[in-house]
């Protein structure tokens with residue numbers, strides 16, 4: 001675990017003791033290696049949709065001497081997993097739209113704890129969680145030496161929820177927690193830039209007005 005910093009460390013810290021891990025889009029396999037090496041996880045399945053990252057993962061797992069505890073599988077999302085073989089799935093380092101697609105295709109199979117870390121479009125992922133019957137249990141901002149991330153914890157409960165525009169952009173982030181606040185301020189900058197672009201585009205007045213309204217709502221939320 002000491003080998004992990006920032007974003008990956010924040011994800012690892014949320015994996016419960018003794019959990020069997022599934023790391024979806026594992027790439028280098030740093031997360032399963034650190035969690036199994038530290039004894040937090042008894043074993044892990046590390047999956048990737050592409051051969052090349054999976055080969056890199058295999059090299060790192062072999063080098064760590066963990067081939068008997070970390071199984072490597074090629075495939076899309078949760079498809080390579082067997083029913084009942086994992087407790088926590090991490091889907092990190094991909095776009096919010098990609099993670100949403102993985103969850104949609106996993107219908108009924110994503111029944112453990114989910115740790116989700118979208119690199120872009122978290123609002124797409126939050127809307128998908130509401131629409132697909134996942135409950136958001138927790139969300140935290142993570143500041144890795146000035147790079148800001150958000151980390152969501154969710155679990156399927158089958159309840160479809162409304163996701164109003166502000167909720168889609170805020171999720172479980174709270175202005176009284178410093179890293180959450182920094183992430184919310186980044187979101188507001190992104191929305192302000194989008195509103196300015198829309199203002200200059202012909203025929204986009206309604207979208208510009210609704211984005212500007214969202215910026216005001218987010219400002220009110222930040223000011224508490």
Ligand SMILES: C[S@@+](CC[C@H](N)C(=O)[O-])C[C@H]1O[C@@H](n2cnc3c(N)ncnc32)[C@H](O)[C@@H]1O
Nearest residue numbers: 024025026027048049050053075076077092093
């Ligand atoms: C940027 S890496 C992230 C690696 C690691 N999870 C992290 O957070 O540092 C994204 C990885 O996700 C994989 N990937 C993308 N779409 C996927 C999918 N639908 N199913 C499984 N893996 C996928 C890519 O091949 C790539 O190796």
